[in-house]
Every structure is written in C-alpha cells, then in structure tokens.
Amino acid sequence: MLKESRRSFKLKSPQYIFTICVLTPVIAIYTIIRIVPIGGTIFLSFHKWDLINPAKPFIGLRNYIKLVHDYLFIIAIRNTFVLALLSIVISLGIALGLALILNRRKMRFASVYELIYFLPFIISWVPLAVIWKWMYDPTYGILNYVIGLVGIRPQGWLVNPKLSLYSIIILVVWRNLGLATVLFSVGLKNIPAEYFDAAIVDGASGFKLFRNIIFPLLKPITLYLFVMSTILNFAIFSPVYVMTIGSQGAPGNAVRVLVYDLYENAFRYLHMGYAAAEATLLLLIVLVLTLVEFRSMRYEA
Amino acid sequence: MKGKHRKLISLLVMVSILSMLLMGVTVSQAAKKVSLSFWSGYPEMEPVFNKIVEDYRKLHPNVDIDVSTYKLREVERKLAVSIPTRTGPDIFQRMPYIGHRFVEGGYIEPLPPELDTLLKSKVFTPYHVEFASHKGKTYALPMFQGVEVMFWNRDMFYDAGLVHAPTTWEELIDYAKKLVKSDAAGNMVRSGISLRLSGAGSGVTEKWWFWVWPAGGTIVEKTPTGKYHNGYNNQAGREALKLYIDLLYKYNVDGYEVKHDAEAFALGATAMFTRESWVVGYINEHAPNLNYDAAILPEYRRWGTNINPENTYVTKKCKNLDVAFDFVKFMLKPEYGKLTLETSGWFPARRDIDYTSIFKETPQFRAFVEFPEGYGAYGYPKIGAIDEVMTKFAERLVAAYTRKDLLDNPEGIAKVIAEAAEETDNILKEAGLYGEK
Numbered sequence: 001m002l003k004e005s006r007r008s009f010k011l012k013s014p015q016y017i018f019t020i021c022v023l024t025p026v027i028a029i030y031t032i033i034r035i036v037p038i039g040g041t042i043f044l045s046f047h048k049w050d051l052i053n054p055a056k057p058f059i060g061l062r063n064y065i066k067l068v069h070d071y072l073f074i075i076a077i078r079n080t081f082v083l084a085l086l087s088i089v090i091s092l093g094i095a096l097g098l099a100l101i102l103n104r105r106k107m108r109f110a111s112v113y114e115l116i117y118f119l120p121f122i123i124s125w126v127p128l129a130v131i132w133k134w135m136y137d138p139t140y141g142i143l144n145y146v147i148g149l150v151g152i153r154p155q156g157w158l159v160n161p162k163l164s165l166y167s168i169i170i171l172v173v174w175r176n177l178g179l180a181t182v183l184f185s186v187g188l189k190n191i192p193a194e195y196f197d198a199a200i201v202d203g204a205s206g207f208k209l210f211r212n213i214i215f216p217l218l219k220p221i222t223l224y225l226f227v228m229s230t231i232l233n234f235a236i237f238s239p240v241y242v243m244t245i246g247s248q249g250a251p252g253n254a255v256r257v258l259v260y261d262l263y264e265n266a267f268r269y270l271h272m273g274y275a276a277a278e279a280t281l282l283l284l285i286v287l288v289l290t291l292v293e294f295r296s297m298r299y300e301a
Numbered sequence: 302m303k304g305k306h307r308k309l310i311s312l313l314v315m316v317s318i319l320s321m322l323l324m325g326v327t328v329s330q331a332a333k334k335v336s337l338s339f340w341s342g343y344p345e346m347e348p349v350f351n352k353i354v355e356d357y358r359k360l361h362p363n364v365d366i367d368v369s370t371y372k373l374r375e376v377e378r379k380l381a382v383s384i385p386t387r388t389g390p391d392i393f394q395r396m397p398y399i400g401h402r403f404v405e406g407g408y409i410e411p412l413p414p415e416l417d418t419l420l421k422s423k424v425f426t427p428y429h430v431e432f433a434s435h436k437g438k439t440y441a442l443p444m445f446q447g448v449e450v451m452f453w454n455r456d457m458f459y460d461a462g463l464v465h466a467p468t469t470w471e472e473l474i475d476y477a478k479k480l481v482k483s484d485a486a487g488n489m490v491r492s493g494i495s496l497r498l499s500g501a502g503s504g505v506t507e508k509w510w511f512w513v514w515p516a517g518g519t520i521v522e523k524t525p526t527g528k529y530h531n532g533y534n535n536q537a538g539r540e541a542l543k544l545y546i547d548l549l550y551k552y553n554v555d556g557y558e559v560k561h562d563a564e565a566f567a568l569g570a571t572a573m574f575t576r577e578s579w580v581v582g583y584i585n586e587h588a589p590n591l592n593y594d595a596a597i598l599p600e601y602r603r604w605g606t607n608i609n610p611e612n613t614y615v616t617k618k619c620k621n622l623d624v625a626f627d628f629v630k631f632m633l634k635p636e637y638g639k640l641t642l643e644t645s646g647w648f649p650a651r652r653d654i655d656y657t658s659i660f661k662e663t664p665q666f667r668a669f670v671e672f673p674e675g676y677g678a679y680g681y682p683k684i685g686a687i688d689e690v691m692t693k694f695a696e697r698l699v700a701a702y703t704r705k706d707l708l709d710n711p712e713g714i715a716k717v718i719a720e721a722a723e724e725t726d727n728i729l730k731e732a733g734l735y736g737e738k
Contacts, residue, residue: 050685052385052406072693139560139570153488156557159499161703248561249500251699252692267378269689270402 038283044276051270063277073278075253076261079165083257084233087172092225094173095180100214102181103188114185118178125175129242132171133158137248158243161254168255171239176232180225187221188214227293234286235259258282335621336365337628340390342376343611345582345645346445352640353632364624374502384408384616391619392629394444397432400614401683404440410615411438413626419633424651428678432610442629443610443650445641447577449511450606450668451599455592457491457572466573466596470515470544473599477554480572493554495561495571496545498702503691505698507607511575513541514679515601521682521690521725528736529684529729534722537602542701542714550708567591578669582646585663595668597676605677610650642666686732690725697721 045063049056067073098117102110120128135142136157144154157167191214199213237259243250244260252260262282266275341350350368358364369390371379377399383389384403393400403409412420417439421430425443433441453466461480467473477493484490497508510520518537521529533541548554555571563580565571567588575598584591598606613632615625638649642659648669660667681687697717707713729735 051381052402052408054385072696137560138558139565139568144558153486154558156499159561160557161499161699244500244502246500246562248564251499251505251696252502253696253700264692267381268374268692270381270685 041276041279044273045280047273047276049272051272056273059273063274064281066274067277067281072253072256072261076256076258079255080234080236080257082165083169083172083236084230087169087176087233088226088229090169091173091176091229092180092222095177095225096184096218096222098177098181099184099188100210103185110185114178114182117181120175121178123175125238126242128175129171129239132167132239133243133249136167158250159248161251164243164250164254167250168239168243171243172233172236176229180229183221183225184218187218191217223293223296227290230289230293231286234282234289237263258285334363334365335361335624336367337392337619337621337625338367338369338390339628340376340379340393341368341370342373342395343645343647344370344372345579346370346641346647349637349641349644353637357628357631361624364628366628384618387618389616389618391621391625392613392615394611394613396609396681397441397612397683398681398685398687400441400612401435402685403614403616404435405685408617409440410617410619410622410626411440412442413622416442416626416630419630424653426652428608428680429610429650432680432683433612441612441614442633443612444632445638445645445647446608446610446650447579448606448608448648448669449575449577450595450597451573451575452566452580452593452595452665453573454566454569454571455594457569461572466594467599468596469599470601474544474548474552474554476573477548478552481552481554489553489556489559491569492556492559492561492565492571493552493573494548495559495565495574496548496555496702498549498555498557498561499699503688503695505695506691508575509541509545509698510607510679511598512544512601513537514605514607515599515603516540517602519679520694521684521687521729522738523682524736524738526736529682529734530736530738531722531725531729533725534718538718538722539711539714542698542707542718543711545698545702546704546707546714549702550705566593577646578642578648578666579646581663581665582644585646593665595665597668597672603677604673604675605679606672607680608678609680611647684732684734686728686734689728693724693728694721697724 046058046060047056048059048063101107102113134140138144138154138156138159141157143157148154155163158164195213195217196209199209204212236257240250240255240257240260241263244252244255252264258278259282262275262278265271265278339350339354341347347368347370350370354366354368357366370376376393377395380389380393380395380399380403385406385408400409411417412433419425420433420439420442429443430439433439433443451466457480458464458466458476461476463476463479467476473494479493480491481489481493482491497505499505506520513519513533514537516537518535518541519532522532523529549556559565560568560570562574563576563583566574566580567584569591578595581595584593597604613629615622615629619625633651635649635651635654638651638654639656639659641647641649642656648666656666656670681691697720701707701714701717704713704717707717726735
C-alpha cells in the first residue's frame with residue numbers, strides 16, 4: 001500500500017513530469033531517425049527489391065546465404081579488417097610517440113605542433129582525398145618525386161591494385177593521427193608528476209618508466225581511441241569512394257571496404273534487399289567489436 | 302426601325318461579350334505558367350542546355366525550365382531514387398540501359414505520334430530506334446552520342462616515322478613499341494598507348510570491349526529468344542586479354558607508373574589512346590596547341606566502333622506533356638546539334654546536320670562520322686543488369702592486368718576469361734535475362 005502510494009506520488013511529481021517532457025522528444029526523434037531506419041533495413045534484408053519495381057517479394061534468408069558466398073563481400077570484409085587494424089595500430093603507435101615527444105619538459109611550442117597535427121582531422125574527407133589523389137599521381141605527384149630523390153622507381157600508388165589499399169591506409173593514418181596525439185597528450189598531462197618523481201627515485205627510467213607508469217595510466221584513453229577508431233574505420237566510405245573515381249582512380253576490388261560494397265549493391269546495381277542484408281551484418285560486426293572493447297574497458301577500469 | 306436598332310444593338314453586345322470571353326481565355330492561357338525540370342549527367346553540356354532553354358523561353362515566355370546537371374553516376378542514383386517516388390525530373394537524359402529500367406517500370410511516357418515519326422525518319426538510324434523502343438512503342442529521342450575513336454599525337458608519330466594511326470592490331474603493337482619512351486634511368490615517361498588499367502566502374506570493360514569486338518566477341522550476346530549470355534568466353538575474349546598482357550609485359554608499352562587517359566594525352570604522357578569525342582573539347586580547353594588527330598579503331602576480324610546514344614525521356618510525373626515533348630523536339634534542332642559539338646565535343650545523334658564549317662575548324666571530328674564501308678556499330682544493350690556485368694567484369698580485368706604470369710600463358714588467360722564469363726552469366730540469371738547459346 002505504502003509502496004503504491006509512493007509510486008503514484010513519484011509518477012505525479014514535477015521532477016518526473018519534467019523528465020518525461022524533456023526525454024520524450026529526444027527519444028521520439030532518436031526512434032524516427034535511428035530505430036525505425038534500422039528496423040526498416042532489417043525488414044528489407046529479407047526481401048528482394050530493385051528500387052524501381054514496386055514488387056518486393058519476401059525471400060527469407062536468401063540474401064544472407066548469397067552474401068556469405070559472395071567473393072566481393074569476402075574481399076570487402078578482408079579489406080575492412082586490414083584497413084581498420086593497420087590504421088588503428090599505426091596511427092595509435094605514431095600518435096603515442098608524438099605525444100611523448102611533445103610532452104617532454106623542455107619541448108617548446110608543443111601546443112602549436114599539436115594544432116598542426118590536429119588540423120587534418122577537422123577537414124572533411126572529400127577535399128582531403130582529392131588532395132591525396134593529386135599527391136599519389138604517378139607522373140606529377142609529390143610522393144613519386146620524393147621517392148625518386150632516393151632512387152626508388154615511380155609507383156602507381158592508386159592504380160596499382162597491390163598498393164592502392166595501403167595508399168588509403170596512409171591517408172587514414174595521416175588524418176586520424178592528430179586526434180590520437182591530442183588525446184594522448186591530455187592523458188600524459190594528467191599523470192601526476194609525483195608518480196614520475198617516485199619512479200625516478202626508485203631508479204626507473206626510459207622504457208621502464210613507460211612500461212610501468214605511462215602505459216598503464218594511459219590505458220583508458222588508449223581503449224577509448226580503440227573503440228572510436230574501430231567504429232569509424234569500419235564505416236569508412238568517403239575516401240575510398242573519392243579515390244576510386246575516374247580512370248586514374250584505385251581499382252574497386254583492391255580497396256573494396258564494406259560500406260563501399262554496400263553502396264555499390266544498393267545504388268549502382270539496385271539490389272536493395274541484398275545491400276540491406278549487408279548493412280545488417282555490418283551492424284552486427286561493429287556491435288560485437290564494440291561490446292568486446294567496452295567489456296575490456298570496464299575490466300580495465 | 303426601332304426593332305432593327307434593337308437587333309443591331311443586341312448583336313453588337315453579343316459580339317462584344319464573345320470577344321471579351323475569347324480574349325479572357327487567351328489572356329488566361331498566356332498567363333498560365335508551366336514549369337519543367339530537366340536533369341542530365343553531363344555538366345559540360347550545361348551551356349548548351351541553358352542556351353536552348355533561353356531560346357525556348359523567347360518563344361514561350363510562360364515556360365520555365367529548370368536545368369540540373371550532375372556527374373554521371375550521381376544522376377543515375379538520383380534518378381533511381383526519385384523517379385519511382387515521382388519526385389524526379391519531368392525530362393531527363395541518360396543512356397538506354399539506364400533509361401530502359403524506367404521504361405520497363407512504367408514510369409516513362411511513350412513518344413507522341415509526331416516524335417515517333419521523327420525518330421523513325423531518316424534523321425535517325427534504325428540503331429537509334431532500337432535503343433528507344435519497348436514492346437512496339439518508342440519512348441525516347443537521342444540527342445547526342447558517344448562514339449569511340451583512336452586519338453593519336455601527330456608530332457610523336459612523325460618523330461617515330463609514322464604517318465597515320467594504326468589500322469590493324471599488328472600496326473598497333475608495332476607503333477606502340479616505337480612510341481613508348483623511357484628516361485635515362487629506364488623509367489617509362491611516355492606510354493606508347495594508354496590502356497585503361499584501373500578505376501572502379503564499368504569503364505575498364507568498356508575500353509576492353511573495343512578490342513574484343515573486332516576480334517569477334519562482345520560483352521553480352523543476345524540469343525534468338527531475346528535473352529542474353531556472355532559473348533567473350535571464346536577465342537576473341539582470350540585474344541583481347543592476351544593483347545593487353547602482351548602490351549603490358551611483353552612489349553612494355555604501358556605501365557602503372559605513368560599517367561593515363563585524356564589527361565595523359567593532353568600532357569604528352571601518351572602517344573595514343575581510345576576515347577569519345579568529348580576529348581576534342583577537353584583538349585581545346587586544356588591543350589589547345591596539341592598537334593593531334595582522331596582515327597577509326599583498328600581492324601582485326603571485323604571493324605567497328607562503340608556508339609551509345611544519350612536518350613531524352615519524359616517521365617509520367619510530368620503534368621505538361623505537350624510542352625515537355627515540344628521542348629524535347631526543340632532541343633534536337635540542327636543548330637543545337639552543332640552547338641553541342643562545338644561546346645562539349647559530344648556528337649549529335651541526328652544525321653542531317655551539315656558539319657562542313659566545324660570540320661574546317663576541327664578536322665579531328667571527321668573520324669566520328671565518316672565511317673568506311675563495312676564499319677560496324679555496337680553499344681550497351683538496354684538491360685539494367687549490363688552495368689553490374691560490366692563493373693564486376695572490370696574488376697576481374699583490373700586484377701588480370703597486374704598478372705605478369707599471364708604472359709605466354711594461354712591456360713591462365715582462358716581461366717580468367719572462363720571465370721569472369723561464369724559470373725556474367727550468373728548476373729544475367731539472377732536478373733532473369735539469361736538464355737542458352
């Protein structure tokens with residue numbers, strides 16, 4: 001009885017009403033722009049639809065069965081994992097090194113360097129990709145000029161299928177480096193100076209200091225960067241799309257990533273149901289990876 | 302007398318009322334605003350479209366036509382999403398394999414009798430009629446078309462002791478070997494021929510088509526039942542791939558380390574390459590001093606070129622069909638055909654245009670219309686699946702071109718071709734278009 005009256009009191013309380021009033025529009029908007037399209041995509045993945053013909057027959061799991069046997073989907077999965085893994089490992093490794101250099105006590109203009117490294121991150125993917133496409137130009141690109149200075153033969157950075165994925169990884173690393181460097185710098189600045197002093201008194205220096213003090217205390221930031229980079233790199237599309245445009249662009253299969261494959265199936269071949277199945281699988285992959293990383297983050301915390 | 306006066310006055314009043322009514326109708330008709338939207342995938346054509354709209358508005362001040370041009374692939378996505386939802390344009394232009402999807406879906410208005418007669422007249426060819434027809438009705442009028450030719454750099458050819466473009470495969474190989482150039486370190490700085498080796502999309506297959514067709518093959522072949530199957534899992538297909546591999550790795554006349562396509566030609570980084578007439582406009586703009594010419598494609602077992610008309614369609618969403626079709630007809634006036642050629646380099650589809658003055662200025666254009674006896678034409682079949690066939694095959698070709706191990710390896714080449722052909726047939730099966738040979 002007492003519980004019920006408390007409950008009804010709580011439901012009618014101004015705070016409760018205020019909370020409902022504030023949350024309802026947010027939840028409604030989120031449902032409309034997120035939950036409904038996701039639900040619609042999952043629904044569509046069990047149908048065959050070409051976008052133009054109104055007929056949309058139910059075909060059960062056929063899209064999924066076809067997808068797991070599709071060599072292009074397999075290539076896209078492989079390329080996405082290679083791109084995501086390499087770009088995360090390389091960009092975080094370099095960013096950590098840069099952050100350590102920039103946070104040395106005698107380092108001057110550290111914040112200016114941080115700003116310079118961060119600039120690419122705030123520029124949109126499309127202009128960045130266009131600029132890099134010029135840099136990768138086999139005849140007039142700066143990269144071939146630079147490697148030519150040390151006697152290396154010019155390379156078809158984008159047009160050669162053996163190099164094109166790595167050319168995109170270089171671009172991704174370059175763009176994401178700034179954010180990781182700034183976040184690592186913040187993490188380093190937050191490590192209390194007493195820890196370093198105590199460690200130095202105990203005789204620790206160099207790699208020992210890094211392994212026993214810096215790295216453990218940077219783990220939350222490292223894990224955060226891992227989660228964010230995984231989500232972003234699995235959904236990468238714009239640079240790949242721009243880099244493949246035109247006769248001097250990268251070959252599609254060599255740089256085929258999941259979202260690019262999905263886009264081609266949906267808007268080039270008009271296999272909307274098939275693309276929806278692909279989108280659903282991509283959602284599951286990113287969800288599983290994120291959950292794994294969140295669990296490890298919670299464990300570390 | 303009074304009666305006569307009354308009758309006269311009544312008659313005058315009646316005539317006045319009728320005149321006013323008629324004037325009112327005319328005024329209201331004149332005031333009736335008509336708005337049409339027009340989409341194209343050729344931004345370089347925008348000045349031509351704007352000029353046509355401007356001239357049309359002088360004759361019909363009540364008609365507003367909103368012209369929007371997008372990149373080719375972009376306009377295809379927009380059409381696919383907007384036409385079925387009736388949010389697309391009233392009029393649009395695209396090649397038959399894209400437009401035909403909407404014809405089959407029932408979203409396109411058939412041509413009125415006057416335009417149907419025009420299409421079937423001598424102004425166009427039966428080839429154009431075929432690309433605009435579906436189940437006995439016609440749905441589009443072609444405005445301009447892509448015609449493939451061989452562009453060759455006169456100065457480079459003369460320096461190598463050559464006076465004309467290659468006319469056979471043997472000449473092509475021989476000329477390319479003479480024209481390729483390397484620096485002191487052995488790095489290629491100029492390709493003998495610029496082959497399409499990369500880029501996503503169907504372009505790689507399209508350029509390979511120019512070699513498989515003369516060899517006797519094609520990309521997809523129509524069966525007597527009206528269905529399709531691959532047309533390259535044969536000697537022609539194997540020979541065309543072998544030609545590419547030989548040019549790349551036996552004769553080393555092209556490579557990944559040099560620039561390609563029209564840009565390379567304009568910059569002098571290649572001696573020859575195959576492309577459409579828009580290259581003439583591109584060179585006029587970017588390399589006006591380039592000494593070059595255009596020639597018909599080399600012969601092998603047969604002779605011909607790839608011709609793809611750009612059709613103009615009126616959608617069922619259009620509320621002013623009379624005006625829309627009138628505008629479509631207006632666009633085809635010969636003076637706009639010449640303007641199209643001069644402005645963008647795209648060749649008009651109609652055959653009754655006198656190009657004498659243009660040929661004097663730009664003789665390179667001759668190769669696009671002056672075909673020798675027996676020179677054939679082939680183009681994209683009007684099936685939606687062709688884009689998927691061409692794009693997926695292009696990826697296989699791109700991968701094959703990197704394989705040096707295919708040199709003098711007939712089994713390897715046959716395997717690449719057979720696997721690609723199987724994929725082509727599977728795409729056709731999935732689309733319900735496959736027919737046995």
